[in-house]
Amino acid sequence: xxxxxxxxxxxxxxxxxxxxxxxGHYTVPATATRFPASLMAEAVGQLAAWSAMAQLDxxxxxxxxxxxxxxxxxxxxxxxxxxxxxxxxxCDPEAVAYSGRALIDGRVALELIDCVGPMLPMEEFDAPDxxxxxxxxxxxxxxxPGRFLGVPAPQxxxxxxxxxxxxxxxxxxxxxxxxxxxxxxxxxxxxxxxxLLDALxxxxxxxxxxxxxxxxxxxxxxxxxxxxxxxxxxxxxxxLELEIDLLQTTEDRAHLKLAARNDGKTIATARxxxxxxxxxxx
Amino acid sequence: MSEQAISQQEIDAVFPKVxxxxxxxxxxxxxxxxxxxxxxxxxxxxxxDFLDLVFRLERGFGVKIPRGKIVEDARGPLPEAEFExxxxxxxxxxxxxxxxxxEVPAERFKTPLKAADVPRLFTPETFCKxxxxxxxxxxxxx
Numbered sequence: 197x198x199x200x201x202x203x204x205x206x207x208x209x210x211x212x213x214x215x216x217x218x219x220g221h222y223t224v225p226a227t228a229t230r231f232p233a234s235l236m237a238e239a240v241g242q243l244a245a246w247s248a249m250a251q252l253d254x255x256x257x258x259x260x261x262x263x264x265x266x267x268x269x270x271x272x273x274x275x276x277x278x279x280x281x282x283x284x285x286x287c288d289p290e291a292v293a294y295s296g297r298a299l300i301d302g303r304v305a306l307e308l309i310d311c312v313g314p315m316l317p318m319e320e321f322d323a324p325d326x327x328x329x330x331x332x333x334x335x336x337x338x339x340x341p342g343r344f345l346g347v348p349a350p351q352x353x354x355x356x357x358x359x360x361x362x363x364x365x366x367x368x369x370x371x372x373x374x375x376x377x378x379x380x381x382x383x384x385x386x387x388x389x390x391x392l393l394d395a396l397x398x399x400x401x402x403x404x405x406x407x408x409x410x411x412x413x414x415x416x417x418x419x420x421x422x423x424x425x426x427x428x429x430x431x432x433x434x435x436l437e438l439e440i441d442l443l444q445t446t447e448d449r450a451h452l453k454l455a456a457r458n459d460g461k462t463i464a465t466a467r468x469x470x471x472x473x474x475x476x477x478x
Numbered sequence: 479m480s481e482q483a484i485s486q487q488e489i490d491a492v493f494p495k496v497x498x499x500x501x502x503x504x505x506x507x508x509x510x511x512x513x514x515x516x517x518x519x520x521x522x523x524x525x526x527d528f529l530d531l532v533f534r535l536e537r538g539f540g541v542k543i544p545r546g547k548i549v550e551d552a553r554g555p556l557p558e559a560e561f562e563x564x565x566x567x568x569x570x571x572x573x574x575x576x577x578x579x580x581e582v583p584a585e586r587f588k589t590p591l592k593a594a595d596v597p598r599l600f601t602p603e604t605f606c607k608x609x610x611x612x613x614x615x616x617x618x619x620x
Binding site for chain 2: 261262286288290291293310312314423425426427465
């Protein structure tokens with residue numbers, strides 16, 4: 197079975213699209229083995245991407261680039277529906293700029309603020325006509341639910357560890373043939389930036405729990421991710437080096453600096469706050 | 479209509495904020511951001527950093543910087559066909575660039591210069607001028 201429009205697609209239906217505003221929804225399949233929090237950001241980003249691609253008649257598609265700020269308030273669980281919305285501030289053949297949100301049961305689960313996706317020729321990544329047809333599906337009948345099966349946990353090996361201070365680790369990016377590469381993207385498999393952030397977040401939470409021990413440490417989660425910059429593509433099978441440094445702790449949160457390198461070259465950077473979700477009990 | 483020259487005083491007025499925005503975008507020390515340091519060779523900026531920088535400057539200064547505006551301004555009144563030929567900046571284009579990018583020392587204008595490499599010439603002062611032009615444009619339409 198083709199993984200295209202299935203294995204890494206996080207919009208089920210587009211319910212509104214006009215004047216730079218787009219809305220839709222996505223239900224986390226009850227059977228999904230793993231749906232990390234960063235995939236909520238992927239869903240909002242994909243919704244914005246649909247709007248941008250349609251505005252440019254599917255000649256270009258955005259890729260992960262910059263996200264000034266992401267605020268996490270709730271985590272989506274299996275079977276929950278995410279109501280997605282995005283406002284496109286600018287869109288041209290160079291880049292799309294947008295902000296957006298994901299809501300669960302009417303309450304904000306995630307806010308994305310001032311994101312920028314560089315645009316690249318669609319032909320490099322997928323067949324424009326097929327993407328146009330998918331857009332029509334999303335706007336009319338909607339895509340079949342339950343397409344996403346989950347993503348594997350990141351394969352991380354810690355190389356250096358100063359408890360509560362810093363971590364150095366390697367991340368083995370899955371090999372080609374892993375289902376999501378068939379959808380991200382059909383003509384050019386690229387390791388999703390949101391999965392890279394998921395791997396970095398796991399290590400950041402580990403450091404934060406060491407630096408902020410106590411009965412509530414297990415509930416610590418990424419609450420804010422800032423200054424995300426994805427500098428280049430990562431191909432299947434790559435071994436990345438991850439660097440996490442704890443910069444500061446306050447009473448209720450840890451502030452960390454994250455970086456990923458490929459063969460010594462920095463390919464992604466971000467800042468992250470780890471604390472307690474505002475709406476964790478909702 | 480020819481552009482009113484940008485004064486050193488105008489550049490000095492915006493430079494501290496531009497330098498801080500560049501430092502934030504590149505993750506470098508603000509003290510390393512000198513007005514005439516090449517952003518690519520001197521501060522390791524990449525194409526995604528230029529995109530980041532333009533959006534941060536827009537937010538930081540409350541101005542709009544249309545996409546492609548910097549290169550368009552650099553080309554000035556020259557039609558594209560006279561500015562470059564088969565991807566190489568023409569003599570006329572080079573003369574125009576030297577006139578426009580006064581912050582770039584003459585020895586950095588290597589020939590042949592690929593049009594795609596024009597951003598390699600940009601410095602923090604280049605972006606100060608971008609901001610000043612955007613501010614002027616906003617005032618003109620206010």
